[in-house]
Amino acid sequence: MHPFTQEKRRKINLGGATSVASQTDILHSAKARRSEREEIRRRHESAICIQSHWRSFQKYRAVRQQLSRVFQEDVLGLNGMRALVLVGSDDLLLAQWSEAVVRAGDGWSLHYVNGPDSSHWIVLVRQLSILLLHSVANSPRATASFNHLRVLDSLLSPTSSARSLGERSEDLCTNITLYVTRRGLYPLLAKALNDIPAEDKNLPSIPLLVPLLTYPLRTFNPSHPESFLDAYTLLIQHVFSLPLLPNRLPLASLTHLSANLPLSAASVLSPSIPQLATALGVEAKVHIIANLAAFVPPRYPSLPPASLAALLHLMANIMGTLPTGALEPPSSTSNGKHVAISESDSDSDSEELTRASISASTRVPIPRLDERTLKRLQTLPTTAHISSLIRATQSDTSTRVALCSFFFALCTVWPSRADTVLSTVVVSTGGGLVRELYRGYVRSSPLGGDDSFATLLDAAHASSWPPLLFLTDLYTHSLLTMGDDEFFSGFSEPTRANAPRNPLTLDEITSLSRKFLNIAFTLFWREEQIGTQDAQVPGLSIKWDGVRRKLTRFLQAVHTRDSRRPFTPSGHWLVNERIDIDSFVEVAVGEEEQFVPPVPGPSRRVSKRSLAFLSPRLGVLNNIPFAIPFEARVNIFRSFVVNDKRNFRPDIRSFEEFRSRTHATVRRGHVAEDGFDKLADANLKRPIGITFIDQFGEEEMGIDGGGVFKEFLTDLSKEVFDSDRGLWLVNKKNELYPNHGSYATEAHSLNWYRFIGRILGKALYEGILVDVAFAGFFLAKWLGKQSFLDDLASLDPDLYQGLIFLKHYPGNPEDLSLNFTIADEEFGVARTIDLKPNGSNIPVTRDNKLEYILRVSHYRLTKQIKQQSDAFFEGLSDMIDPKWLRMFNQQELQVLLGGVNTPIDLDDLRRNTNYGGLYGPEEPTILAFWKVVEGFDAEQRRALLRFVTSVGRPPLLGFSGLVPKFCIRDAGGDENRLPTSSTCVNLLKLPRYQSERVLRRKLLQAVFSGAGFDLS
Template sequence: MLPFAQEKRRKINLGGATSVASQTDILHSAKARRSEREENRRRHESALCIQSRWRSFQQFRVVKRILAEMFQEDVLGLNGMRALVLIGNNDQLLAQWSESVIRAGDGWSLQYVSGSDMEHWLVLVRQMVVLLLISVANSPRAPASLNHLQILDKFLSPTSNAQALGACAEDLRINISNYLLRRRLYPLLAKALGNIPVDEKGSPSIPLLVPLLTHPLRTFGPSHSDSFLEAYTSLFQHILTLPLIPNRFPLTSLTQFSANLPLAAAFVLSPSISRLISVLGVEERVNLLANIAAFAPPRYTTLPSTSLTTLLNLLAAVMRSLPTGVLGPNPSAAAGKQVAESESDSDSEDPAHISPANRVPLPRLDERTLKRLQTLPTPTHINSLIHATQSHTMSRIALCDFLFALCIVWPLRSDSVLSTAVVSTSGGFVRELYRGYVRSSPLGKEVGLITLLDPANADTWLPLLFLTDLYTHSLLTMGDDEFFSGLDAPARANAPRNPLSLDEIISLSRKLLNISFTLFWREGQIGVQSGVVPGLNVKWESVTRKVTRFLQAVHARDSRRPFTPPGHWLVNEHIDIASFAEAAIVEEQQFVRPDGVRSFSRRTIADLSPRLGVLNNIPFAIPFEARVNIFRAFIRNDKHSIGADTRSFFRRTRTTVRRGHVAEDGFDKLADADLKHPIEITFIDQFGEKEMGIDGGGVFKEFFTDLSKEVFDSDRGLWLVNKKNELYPNHGSYATQPHSLNWYRFIGRILGKALYESILVDVAFAGFFLAKWLGRQSFLDDLASLDPDLYQGLIFLKHYPGNPEELSLNFTIVDEEFGVTRTIDLKPNGSNVPVTRDNKLEYILRVSHYRLTKQIKEQSTAFFEGLSDMIDPKWLRMFNQQELQVLLGGVNTPIDLNDLQKNTNYGGLYDDKEPTILAFWRVVEGFDSEQRRALLRFVTSVGRPPLLGFSGLVPKFCIRDGGEDENRLPSSSTCVNLLKLPRYKSERVLRQKLLQAIYSGAGFDLS
């Protein structure tokens, strides 16, 4: 009887009794009865299923017992093998069978191979070896596994059965190997190896397991290409992705595996690299890198070019697929360890590539794996690759792919990688890439996004981007004499030369300018920046940064010593400059937060505004005059936003300053003042009395002129001058004291006020210091202006033909102050790190960085904090160092007399037709360039004309009647750009008196 036969039957009312119930109650009752019936049906079916399974299990036990008895009756016979195959995984019986096979020797196989039961035996033996393999994978350290492994070796080894079986041996081996490949040979071998702890390399199973890894590869030859590819791919996918392969094998087995690993056939992986990587996890990819790094390098020079190319492409593809930081610290977390500090915006923190794995938590890697990976970016490894790929074109491009990916995934080692590539090839790699691949590339020949996104150009991006990185890095340690080699005179034998000619640099920079402008100027091209470069897993924003760094470095050389044709850097033909300027001014206003703060990175600005992206990254693409007008418009907008343009009576700062104590009083009273609003200065004379007059701007200019003379005096201890009389912060300990840093902060605010009010300053700053205003770093080429002797010494070291270790240098530098010297490490434990051929460029970079940046870091930071209070940093980034100096102090060009005369006002009895005025202009016309500068300095305090001409001089140049006394010298009021000129009747006297005044120091006249 069924278990539920006694269940309660359904009740049916036959009595006709009526009941009062609602329709809802009836429906609920019907639903409940229906559910009850369904549950009873399910329970009934489940009971039937359980009973069926139980009967099957009972019957299986009976059948299994019968099969076991059959096996015991004929262990090595066909019936016994059939029984064991049907039984399946039974460790005890498998152990008995394998032990019997071992005892029987080769004769057991031979009797079946040469007999009529060959086909039946082969079918059974293939299934038996699968069972043995599974047993080994589950319990590799079990005693029976040793016999199992010997039998597997007997059937898979190219030499085991060759003598006993003769001609049949190869066919048998190929048949069984193919069968095992289709039944997860390599995943099961990987499982077996993984089940043996790494440190148990003395396990007796390992010497028997290791040969099985390469037997199929030795079995399958060119005639079995599909099987060979399957085995080869499986070896890379399952075995070489195991952690610490070299640490798992004893020395003998490791040597055997390395010798039988057919890296020369790596070319077969070429079509399947992407598929291979896609099925691997992050940790497996890292292990694959580490294991290839262990086995491949000693054999680079013996590999065919096709296989070396494939290995390099595989390594590169694996590295590009890894998350940022998996091989070392995240670049943003370790930015302080960089040789050159990153720019002070968030761009430097962005990963240079994208990968789905970036969203995966980083695995904890074994220290031994990390140590093995650290060999990849070493100079020794890179040099071996450079040597191995020297005569193979495709391998050379693959090397670019490898080095480029290495710089991306390991950004803290990129400097070392690029330096090694530059030094090892003496610049030849740069020439090879440009002339062999980049020169004929269609990329950048014209402005347009279609060419950049065209998949047909995918192969041209890699050499272009790596060349960009390589040459930009080489510029860091390239002096101007090397950059301009051969320009002034024929090059000497063995003299250092620029790897590219100036004509090639001109052509390359124009290509890259077109690419950069296209990427910034992408209004309406939503999604471009979130995509990747065709053929590379690299973001467009990374391309933009690389190209921009190159252009900025080359443009800096061109600014210092022009070599490009006129208009080379401009994109006027692609945009309307006037419309560009108007739109940029409007867009900039959108970046002002409600609190008035502008705090956006270059990347954010470029994403939101293509015009501001151009102005902040490649400003030289826009004419200088247009950028100056945009700069001044930004300031006008800022004044309007804070109400400073109304010259509010209540918002101005009023203060008194004592004559002779201008700097001291200015610092005490204006250090924390709101300098964006008007400043009203009242001078206190030597008698303690206030000087009469109202400050309408002129008195403040006088105050500013006097203040500049005091604070920039090098005798005060805050500033030093180079041989060109250019200022830079003092690097002594006094300059880093809190009080001195407050002075730098104050001076920065005052100079910001000068830029804010378009007041010219008669002071010149060193270029490397101005670079810090722009958030840029200075390198070897700037060191010549600071320390010519040190510069020449580093140039000598760079091109030293012998072994640099002969010079007994290490990574330290000596600092001297007040006769006391101290040795400073340029890197951790630098005193114990010798300068060698491989690291000499790093040494040059670190020395330059220390002298130009690190020594004055605190002073520069304080100065820039003050400057940023007045001027938005992104406004300054519209200019380079030379242009910034012009913005501060005017144009270092001859004075245009016609422009000055047209923009001169007259006062008193003078007008432009008065005889004395006519004589004045004739006299000035006869002045030489230096005399004209002296006159301009006498009247305005600055000897250079305004950058946009005298129409921009505020207030205008003015000449006023100075009386009839011809014995009196001309005088000036520099605060209002006023020349007080007596009414000389003789032109000769006018010339004599004017020259005497401008050179004798006669100046400000209170009358």
């Protein structure tokens, strides 16, 4: 600041900052001025636009007022009609015009139709008809709508138009009807109906509104087929998609609609079915199904086959596009108990299927439906409805494909009612539909050829899938209640008159199963190319994964019968020609390693369905294992165990492994008790060292190198599987299954089942054969499979015969006074158990007898021993991964556990025998031994093998797989001494007999007397 003034000096920045700031300010200022000018321009344009609109509105209002005056001056004249059309939707003017037309009567229209201005009148009246429809749609309960509808009735009704339009009525009525149909007749009428609550169904306008729905169908049929199809399609799409359509109509209108609905001409709908199935939302489709269920079933008997087929295809296609569960009542989870007969206690695949169904349905919102709609929908899977459909189609084979498509779609969209549908079809057709489907459609189908990959995906074969898939479901379901005597009755065996027979011969089943095996294997093997999780079957909404599951269930059921009593040719189930088995084994073992945890711990549990997506080879092994040779699967199993041992037993020196093993001391005569106390919680995947205490309380000498544990396992099996102990029962074939008594379900008993499962798992893990045989239905539990009527014969032959009698009882089952209960007796006290809620009050009838048979079989074979089986399998799973066991069926699992029940191959045994002491292959006593054994019969050879190894059956892959090898050791020269054995090491101690006769006598004496066991 200058010392003599208050003026500020201008500060000058020599660095140039002032110039920069000034430039920025200049830019901002210019931008602000541009924005201001743009805003002024925008406001100016907006003002001009507003002024223009206002002037237009004023002009429009003036024109409307002028047109209104013209209309008022000539309400029924052409000028008035032109003015009304130009004014457009003016409810007051429309009400005035329709009222005037109604008052004028038929003479008004006849005057113009027969006059020189006929063409002008037609143009105007068509446009006015559209205005009337819009007015009715917007205000269906308004008083004016009544007159609107009367005018429309006089123009569109073939009957009324004859009076109002004179001689030209047919052509004029068709002309007007075609015009309004193409410009929204059905959507507008549907809107009017939808806006009228069901409680107001006595509204006066409804009786006039409903006939308008059918007038186009009467006008166009049959002179205008294309227009008829369009009108029919629009009726279904817009009107039948209304909720509670029958409930919205008074009785007279409902009767009129039902009587005038041209169901007999429904065959014309065939080209529109795909459009109807895809054009609407889920809720609209559900209402179409419900409304068709109200109008169509009473007409089944009188419908032409082609029309009935079209209606069935229509409902099938619509249901096929609905999410699973869309027709289910909200609380219908309890109704799913019927499905639980065949799925409870099953493997995780069934649970995953349920979860997948729920998941799939939640991806598409399922509407909450009115109780009346639900009640109407529930008539579809009823026995009465299904039976009426079967009767209506039995005289014409052309409707069978449509019928199967309908049933298949119903079972798919409503899985909890699938059993009811299938059971009713089985009972109503007596197997005839199965036979007809196979011989008429599936046998000649191109699907299922050896090289079927391209064929499966070909859309040209879309029509072949519904009969094939429904046949799969139907026959698989029929097998649930088909005994072996009935199954094998269709082939080479004489049967008594009227005896139940398999609907297919065994030759047909052989051909069918091979066809299905080809398809199923392709779907597993080509998983990546087909994409079974996402891709759909051509022409259907079902995914390939669903097809694969259906075929797998069929193949497993048929293969079970074939395993029990072979009827297919050798190699029927194998796919050796399509894959390299050696490579398959190698890669399958490698793929399985990805499921092994990186550190010791429980194996990763993977369902059969998930395995199919993660690994095609493991998918095959766990779903259709019979497609791979048994020997290859055994090698895969052993490789799995080796890999598991490598994971749980790191590479350590044998001494360290010996020190880390679990040691247990057990007393002779108390092997089971001491074994349970010492090993119930032990890690059995580690080596187990056993020390026996003799009857004098002294430890027996020797180191357990594996043979002593085998002896322990053998003795343990003799004790724990003794039926006198209360844990196990035996059937007539001396096959074991868990006791179903209350004692067996106590906590202590369940712990024993768990322990026994772990011990048998240890035997499988170490490859030690156990001389014990289990009932097939119990072995099925090991594999996560369900048992049905065919297994009941091995448990309770009398009950089995009783159920077979009921199944084929020619009279009324109610005469037998049965209900859904079963009597259970224990310690002389009988109690009655309901097989379903309130079962004591539900009689067994012709319609539900198959369900009764299923529930009785399920209770006896599964429910009674569920806790015991679960505990046993829990223990078994601690040792053996469940997916390893699923590579085998019941018979193969028994072989894996106890060896092959086949004649002993002496050449194989001789090649795999070791010798000790003074003995060698050419020593005279050894030569005499083999000569003597060659003279033994089959039972004597089995007894010798049991004497030496504790198991009378050869190993499943021959004696090369016996661990340790069969061995014969010198036992001295005393010929008075009997041969002895050490079963723990598969050792026969044979004295040096000089005579074949003496050797034979002494050997048989030792083998059959039970003497001669040597602990040394």
